[in-house]
Amino acid sequence: MMQNKDNEMNQAEWRLKVFDSLSYPTLILKPDRTIVAANRKFLEKNKACGTQIIGRTCKDICSDTQRHINHFSCSDADCPLQRLIDTKQPQSVVLKNIDENGNEIWEERVFSPICVDEEGIKYIIESIRDVTAVKNLEKKYSDVRELIDKVVQSSVSGIMAADRKGEIILMNKAAEDLFGYSARDANRINIEDFYPSGVARHIMRKLRDENIGEKGKLPSTQVNIITREGVEIPVEMTAAIIYEDGREAATAAIFNDLREKQAVQKKLEETESQLFQSEKLASLGRLAAGVAHEINNPLTSILLYGNLMKEKLEPDHPLLNNLSYVLEDAERCKDIVKNLLAYSRQTRPAKDVFFLNNLVGESLRLIRDQKLFMNVNIIKNLDDYQILVNADKNQLCQVLINLIINAFDAMEGSGTLTLTTYRDRKTGKAYIEIADTGSGIPPENLSKVFDPFFTTKEVGKGTGLGLSMAYGIMEENHGRISIKSTGPEGTTILLELPEEPVSNEFHFMSIG
Ligand SMILES: Nc1ncnc2c1ncn2[C@@H]1O[C@H](COP(=O)(O)OP(=O)(O)OP(=O)(O)O)[C@@H](O)[C@H]1O
Ligand SMILES: [Mg+2]
The missing domain is CATH 1.10.287.130 (Signal transduction histidine kinase, dimerisation/phosphotransfer (DHp) domain)
Structure with a gap:
């Protein structure tokens, strides 16, 4: 009997020792919140002795004036102890506190039930862990993350990342604008949808190729991407594989619209x-x-x-x-x-103000006799608005006649000649287009046709001065001549002149 008592004493002492040697401040409470024990670490940390703590409730300690003992409000509504009593499950809470020097500290308090038998919970053990360092690290991490997020979002280059399966996991605003997708529907798109067929695989092959740049990195490359509307856009891109523990985890790419x-x-x-x-x-x-x-x-x-x-x-x-x-x-x-x-x-050009449509009519009239007209269908597609220009009408007639004859020559007697006039109010330019359905100008001749004496016509038929003369006259009249398009379906020559603004009635009276 005596020995049993000794054993019990020893066990009780031993438990107290264990309790005191715990490196976390720890309390034992009754379900009515009365503190029945506080370990050494707790007393040390709070600079208190057992009598100041034991017998009081945790609520008393909460409202203690010594703010470093505790400094957070404990409401019944969100009391972890109450939750533990209700659920009989361990509970934890992270609380912000202020230490004696006024520094912010974070504590994690873990509540575990003890002595659970048919009578229910008899005691609760509360251990307090300082998690300030972890919290500070978390905050630092979240600040850095926020900064990176801001940098990525405000970048003028499109930035995108995809997981190993090619599913989009990140898409910044510039990428949304470039591809026409929103980051919200990004998770439903695969990286392959952004490129013409086979290109995504080709990029991945290049990325993994150690002979092209550094392994896992693709130096600046020009590719075409496909937008949501199906439009192909040329872009300059750089890409990289993101490795985790030596294994491919994701790919990231930066795009610039070209x-x-x-x-x-x-x-x-x-x-x-x-x-x-x-x-x-x-x-x-x-x-x-x-x-x-x-x-x-x-x-x-x-x-x-x-x-x-x-x-x-x-x-x-x-x-x-x-x-x-x-x-x-x-x-x-x-x-x-x-x-x-x-x-x-x-x-010298003798300039005058005249209607552009009249120039077309007069030039056609001047070459009406030509037998070239025979099988050519002439379409006059003249602007309803009477466009005014200030230029040397005779010189421009010469230009137009030369261009019409060139068109007839190219059609070898049959086809359609379309003469169009129009203007661009924004730029203040007036235009005449001379379009034929002739043989077109071969690419190798394009840079030569405006040269004097360049002709492909047989000797005696052409001197090769028509276009070079037209070029000189257009420049002299502050205009331009260019080949708008040419190919087997025909050629369209574009004449451009500054439009004369309608200034007063006198102008109208005096124009021809
Ligand atoms: N509408 C056109 N379609 C196809 N080729 C053209 C056309 N206009 C010009 N060319 C090509 O450009 C060359 C140069 O034209 P350009 O008017 O300067 O000289 P040319 O017509 O050969 O001779 P010239 O006009 O002096 O009688 C032509 O020989 C022809 O090869
Ligand atoms: Mg000619």
Whole structure:
């Protein structure tokens, strides 16, 4: 009996020792919240002795003035102890507290039931763990996450990530705009839907290829993507595989829309080629003008003396025929010289204000006699609005006639010629389009057709001055000539002129 008592004493002491040596501050409470024991760690931490704690309730301690002992409000509605009593299950709660130096600390309090028998819960053990370091880390992590999220969302480049199955797990605003999908429906889309067939696999192969950049990284590459509307867009992309423990976990890619860059590039190339063309034509023009001047004088003598001779010869003279050929060819040379002088802008434009539609009508009238008209269907697609331009009407007539004759030549007598006029109110430009259904200009000739003397026509048929002269005249009149389209279905030449604003009634009265 005595020995049993000793054993019990020893066991009780031993339990107290265990309780005291727990490294977490710990309390034992009754279900009525009375504290029956507090371990050494608890007393040390709260700088209290047992008598200050034992016999009091946890609520008393909550309202203790020593704020470092406890400083959180404990409401019945959300009392973990009550929950434990109701559910008989362990409960935990994380609470914010203020330590004696006024620093914020976080505590996790775990409540476990003890002595559960048919009478129910007899005691509750509460252990308190300082989780301030974990909480601070969590906050730091969530701050960094928030920052990364903001950086990703505010990026002007489209950013996207997909899991191993290719399902989208991240899509920023720029990617939404680029692809036309919203991040909300992203989880229903697979990465393969964003590329033309086979491209996604090809990108993955490149990503895994150690010979292309670093393994798992794809250097800047140009590809086409497909938007929700099915439009293909050229983009520049970089991509990377995200590894976790050496295994592929996800892929991420950054996209930049290339449409604007390519449009600027194209415009730059066009401007460069136009500058080159203008320079080439300017130097050729100076040469042509020099040659034309030199030839003009001897040509005038040839024509003068040749005609005098022709007048003197008897009508049946055997040399009369030969002389007529000489004079005909000399006349042709005179026309060439005249065109050369026009092309090299030796003649000043005499500008006047006129209706663009009238120019089309007059040019057609001037070539009406040509037998070329025979099997050609002419469509006049003229703007209802009377577009005004301020230019040299005769020169422009010359341009239009040359272009119409070129079109007829290309159609070899049969086809459709469409003459269209229109304007762009925003840019203040007036346009004439000359479209034929002829053979088209082969790509290798495109850069040459505006060069003087470039012709594909047989000797004696074309001098190759028509387009170069047209180019010179359009520039002189502050306009432009360009090939809008060409191919086996025909050619469309575009003439552009500044539109003359309608200023006053006087203008209307004086225009032709
Ligand atoms: N509408 C067109 N369709 C197809 N080819 C064209 C057209 N217009 C011009 N070309 C090509 O451009 C070349 C140059 O044209 P350009 O008007 O300068 O000279 P040309 O017509 O050959 O001779 P010219 O006009 O001096 O009588 C033509 O020989 C032809 O090959
Ligand atoms: Mg021509």
